[in-house]
């Protein structure tokens with residue numbers, strides 16, 4: 190039986206970026222500058238790699254194609270020390286990938302491929318969880334089908350694990366109660382959407398999280414506020430974690446995934462939720478000073494050095 194500190198069930202994918210001076214017409218061969226595969230993994234591999242690099246015993250569950258993008262995900266996981274045994278493979282659909290064509294004014298057109306996550310089966314998730322009974326945390330999100338993510342969370346809870354959900358991308362239909370979820374991580378836009386609030390509406394973060402608690406029946410709601418830091422409602426206890434100001438913000442993509450991974454790592458280390466969020470805020474602040482998503486998830490010694498310098 191392979192017990193883990195954290196099991197992550199969510200997607201893997203790889204975005205391809207290309208810079209063009211115009212949009213191609215049908216039949217045209219367009220030469221583009223600087224075509225590259227970005228190291229942004231999809232929320233599953235992002236979180237699993239971030240946790241692995243922090244030294245947390247982590248396993249990934251998901252499905253990728255039999256193609257180079259799937260191989261890349263497996264390589265990232267293994268290099269981070271995460272277990273890729275349950276990175277299932279399929280010939281039916283290729284690994285989720287998108288072509289992001291960036292124009293001369295920075296405008297972009299995205300061609301998004303179907304992701305192999307859509308053919309992940311509930312039985313495969315259950316089998317993986319059965320083989321990892323006794324694990325501590327189970328983390329999921331909706332870049333795999335919502336039905337699969339929630340079935341996984343319910344089963345993990347039944348096996349005695351602590352469950353964490355990042356319900357992103359949010360489904361259009363309202364969700365039912367999620368009272369088998371222990372920790373819900375959302376950003377402010379998602380918080381307002383769940384509460385049916387306009388993005389620029391006035392509801393205070395605390396009230397928003399109270400409503401989210403009520404709607405979903407989840408006791409611990411953690412809401413990230415971008416450059417403004419983060420905030421949480423743990424039962425009735427509210428806390429606000431002020432932002433960490435860095436000299437130069439280079440790239441904030443994936444900051445939310447990194448923040449969640451860092452907070453969970455601290456919960457594994459026995460810290461309180463408040464302590465976990467303070468550390469995660471520093472971890473995420475370091476990540477926004479580094480270009481790329483996966484490259485910005487730094488190992489424990491580098492994060493500690495940054496925190497020492499910051500203090």
Ligand SMILES: Nc1ncnc2c1ncn2[C@@H]1O[C@H](COP(=O)(O)OP(=O)(O)OP(=O)(O)O)[C@@H](O)[C@H]1O
Nearest residue numbers: 376413414415416418419442443444445446470473
């Ligand atoms: N400009 C910034 N300066 C310092 N810290 C930041 C900045 N932007 C984000 N962070 C940190 O990262 C955390 C997560 O950011 P954010 O709320 O933007 O998540 P998100 O919207 O889920 O991000 P993404 O979807 O890009 O992963 C914040 O709570 C904060 O701690």
